[in-house]
Amino acid sequence: MQKILSGNQVKILDQQYVSGEGISSYQLMERAANAFCDWFVPQFDKDKNIAVYCGKGNNGGDGLAIARILALKGYAVAVGLSGDPETGSADFRQNLRVLPEVIPLSEWDQVQPADIVIDAVFGVGINRPLAGEYLALIRKLNDYTGIKISIDMPSGLPSDAPGEGEIFRADYTVSFQFPKIALLCPEHAAYSGKLVVRSIGISSAYFEAFESGQFFYSGEKLQEYHKTFHAFSHKGDFGRVMLAGGSYGKMGSICLSARAALRSGSGLVFCHVPGCGVEIMQTAVPEAMVMAGEVEKEVAGQLDTTGIDAIGIGPGLGKGEQACNLVYQVLSEYEGPTVLDADALNILVDHPEWLNLLHPKLILTPHVKEFERITGIACKNHFERIKLAGDFARKYGCVLVLKGAFTLVSLPDGKQIFNNSGSVYMATGGSGDVLTGMLTSFLGQGYGIENAAICGVFHHGHAGQLAGKALRRGTIASDIIGKIPESFCQWGIH
Template identity: 40%
Template structure:
């Protein structure tokens, strides 16, 4: 699923209107119907519905939604916020269509803002995705009143006050909805962690915009949904054997952190690897041979740390980082790995921290090496960014400069490729915010690379399946009760 900028969305609307053809008013009707269909499937008609409309096309959507809900026996009241001298043409057309049976009120000054019943459903159709400046005046006062209520808030297309393609100021006034029902495609703003409170749970409803335009229009941003992930999965032939699915090497663990190596190894195995070898410090030998019997174990010369490397010739993928620590001898092993390897690596955890402390190594990374930092690790690698949009651009620049792939972990983990393409992930949940889940991801991606997936697809599919396993785990263990091992046990596709 692609993610378009606001100018691209406008072009998509215009293309649909011209080539379907369909009038802009009828397209607004179709969008409003899609919102109403979603709404009615989730909320009954016993709760009062209050629709707050601006005077642009987002307000026109709100008026059409009010009319359609009234036709389905919902008790609807409309509040038009008079923030402009004249409404848009389609807003005015839908205002004229509004039946007299629907109570309407014009809000001209703050004193006109109604009190909102606790059990009411408030539909925010004040301002849409074209906003480019902070709210002020009457609209800002209405937004504050809605946010201060205890009503259930739903935004049409995007929350009023939220910028679609750039960062808001920290003190901006923005609607805080429980739900955002967006049209056709998600907005880039939905992917940013800071905007969680301004998006709530979002859903994209199909309003029949031009498939031809969507397919042909280029964009660096996409959303990996189930269909996209499934299209990446390679079939497993009937006569396959363990040699068919690659041989991975994982370099992991140190004294007190062998659990990270264990989780990484088990995840690698559960993700379809044919053969797995684990290079570990001597202190971890019994742990790995007992807890991960399917893996072959090679022990380092050192009792507590990784200090040396085995021969690298027989491996299809190599992952390093979980639990390795930052001992100077481990740094030397990482340097040796980077200089000796002729295949893409998968680097995580302390391998990333060692890179951040020795940035000259970045220039030596094999092409399409995959890095899997959380935001703080990424900040150590690149420096602090003023906001999340800039951090995303920093990631794109970083990947282009070093010809690497970055999986920037978060609620919508962003897989950033050297060509600037970004794939946001659709799976995962807050239960995965627990120690060890990153080690699991390293094992998954290393397994996929070893099986023959190109690194970009291994990263995209690995991130998706990591989150999907987390979602399965949450259903059985709950988000509070799940641990990283539960993610491993729910892998498989």
């Protein structure tokens, strides 16, 4: 799990690393350039011409090194400079000196449009809107129709604050070692494009000196977050979970949650549904055991939680009186691991006094709008939302999973984990219901609350990636469920 640092901390980290390893900052820059090119070469053919636009700082130095390496690999590369190169950073000037003469070098406004534009104007250091020559440059680049790639950060976008004014609109951003926090904000998606993170070999030991409670998770040591079972494990060992939800016309949600729980390894899945949903459930999910409530069209009656290892409540539940009673029962009487999603969250919005019933064995899974309704605060940007999510988890002692691209897991101890699995093709009805089933399953199997959240969110995203790779926009929630076992196999989970 990679710690995320601020832009100012990055500069200190680089200095400490080169000093501790006995290398030069120029050598570290060369590593970054090679890491970029190792990603670039398999993606783009050599029949495409490339224009690299460089500022005079270290980001521009990265650009010059990349231009040199790509030219040596057979690409047609031109370089455009902005700012006075004589006042550039030491590593920029060194890379300028070793730039091969075969690479055309000129002022930025003299470079012809190219198939691929690489933005190396500004990196993590910028903290104000672009102006003057740089504003004119980025406006020109944004008018190009070719493929646009940023090195580390899109020029004009601060690493730790909302963007203002003109910002380079990248199709890809290649960030080194870890993503800067601004790249994880949805309002910056039009600037960052697809995020690519490449290691430059800085070990985790160098991050220990820096204070940060935010992490970026890409599946490192995933097996260690999972429980293991033995040859004599039986279905009881794999957990008895209960899913409560469904209402007339909304039985699909709870069906998806139940199937996801089963595919995630639950030994026994019980479903508490309205009378109208019994035949639907037993037809759609024959492996589940179904208990009908006392009312035909909405879930009603008391849950029998005897022997239940975890509860998931909310998918398709509705907001009627009976549904409210059920949510209150779970919050006030059940002390085991619990997942609240969908209508259970909407009911919580209507009963803010129940927030005091939240506890350390509880996972809430709101999307952005649900979260803002729960808190009563409409955030101006994702930076505010990230802070609010952390404050909420600490205040109420629960785990909050804020769903979206780079789903954010906030823990009661203040730790926040951005998840790096998933696909835009998961933006489809029922995807959240699948996550509810997966989280409930892991809790029921005896996972700790943090490990359940990490494993559930990561495998949910990875299963979505696998489904989206094959089906693209045709991906539906059932496809994600179908890929859960494949995700386990690819990560060596037994």
